[in-house]
Amino acid sequence: MTQGIHEHVRNQSSKPRHIKWHNQKLLLSMLRAEEALSISEISAKSSLSKTTVKKILQSLSEDGLVCSVGKGASTEEGGKKPELFAFNKNIKYIVVLYLGTLTLLNMGSEPLDSISLPAGFSAYSYRQTLMTMAENIRILMERNDIRKENLAAIVIGMAGIIDPKNGIICNAVHRPNWPHNLNISSDLAEVLEMDVPVYLNNGIAFMGYAELLNLGDATFGTLVTLYSDKHTGGCVFRKNELINGEHGSMGEFGHMTADPYSERKCICGARGCFEVMVSCERMFEEARRLYKEYPVSPLYTAAKKGTLTYTDIFTASNQGDPFACRLVDEIVIWYGILIRNVILAHDPQIIILRGTYQSAGEYFLDRLRKEVGSSDIFRYRKEIRIIYSNIDDMDAVLLGAGYFVWNKFLNEKFPFC
CATH class of the missing domain: 1.10.10.10 (Winged helix-like DNA-binding domain superfamily/Winged helix DNA-binding domain)
Known part of the structure; x- marks a missing residue:
């Protein structure tokens, strides 16, 4: 790039x-x-x-x-x-933590080694988490003969409300036993007894850097990624730079209200958030409620038994099965509401879909584009591209984290450029 x-x-x-x-x-x-x-x-x-x-x-x-x-x-x-x-890709090294795995990269973003942290790591107290991370970072460095002066940075990709500028996890939403406003960057460096930069951001933000690399030399006025899986979010890039906002809420698209009349409660405490409206759990509930109306559907038996998967639904929708299409069509409505709001707020040139729905296929994407353009105010916006990502989550985080550290390295070595 x-x-x-x-x-x-x-x-x-x-x-x-x-x-x-x-x-x-x-x-x-x-x-x-x-x-x-x-x-x-x-x-x-x-x-x-x-x-x-x-x-x-x-x-x-x-x-x-x-x-x-x-x-x-x-x-x-x-x-x-x-x-x-x-x-020389091995001039320095990077350690990345994401989803309970520590990965050692060289400066070319190439994975060299990894350690899976213990089962139950996500339920650890804050202090236990710091000590476990530090212990395993040392192990990873020792077995690869990496001295601390050769470590360019440690990168932490995690969920929650984050202040990346100061390395603070303001609210670890999925770790309710953690206090608020924890300076995990400085705390980890202190436990490690290393003078090494520790960069913190949502994993989805690092995925965004990977999307920039994947798009080649193009420079976008505004690029938005939308991620939906068990949890949802996204990120916004303007002129190829990540926009973090002032309070760590930029990109928390999952907690925008999609259905103000819904009784479905989100982890954030609100009801009708985009995150709960497009969850696979909700889609499966709809399947169990509706399956009797579609006795000849290839999804009928699995829906009846409660063994339906989102892959089953996506495959059947792309084959034109009415039951599958009905399930997907409702998800499209919630995505359409969110994306129209994102367009009004950020006016992007390109929107990249990640997570569960990046594998939904042609039917979902075609319906979504039509849904977004169904309102007069959006009909003229033909230049907005809505596409699927083609990079899986872990690869994207590693690639993006490596690219992020690389740019930090360049800017420190060559100031005023």
Whole structure:
């Protein structure tokens, strides 16, 4: 995503040192995105002279950031094979915690090792959680021979109301035994006795960074992701930068009211939240209530026995089964209400669906697009793209967390760029 580097340049100065830093930053990002490149290829991609590229590569090699990785293929005319250069992905390492798993990454976002935390980890007290995380981070580092000075960052992706700027979990919604306003970033670093950055945000926010990478070099005025599974949420990017808001509530789309008349209570205490209206549990309840009306449906037996899965429903809806389509159509209504509100609030160019419904298939997506456009005020907005993500959750968090830390690393190494 090398174009993104140009987009993120702030207050660029004409001072030679600043120009040099900008060019180094550009080349590093280019090499991180590619397996290996020759000086000629780098020069063509960056519009820098070969002489300038050589000087930058020499400087980056001296810092251990770039290394020679052999020779490339000669041209059709023959001649000397070009030397190839690559980013040294093992210059630093990252530890990511998500869904009870600690994963060790290199700076290329490549997973190297992982540890599953004990069963019941999600019910631990705050102190127990810190101690368990610290113990297993040490184990992960020791068995991979990672010294603390080689650790670029620890990243925590978790649910709840979060203040990422200060590393505070304001309300760990799914951990009711935790107090509010816990500075988990500084507390973990203290327990580890390491001077290492600890970055905290919702896992869904890190998934958003992965979506940016997956979309390539495009820069979006506003991009929104919507996630729905057992819990729901999303994130908002403007000009490829995550918008966190002032109080940690940005992206808590699951707690927007979809049906003010519903009696279904959400974990947040309100009723009729989007999260409960599109839950699979609710869809299965509807199936048990309605199945007798569809005795010839392929879903009839499973609905009667209570063994229906959302995959069964999605598959049957894509085959045109009326029972399945009725179940999906109601979910589409709630999604349509939410997305129209998101459009009014954020006016995105693209909305990416993640979670359970990213596997719903053509019927759901076609119906959803029509539902969103069913109101006159939205009918002209044909440029808004609503698409499915094609990255699974864990891969997305790891890819996104790695990219987030990479940008922090670049900005610290090359200030004023």
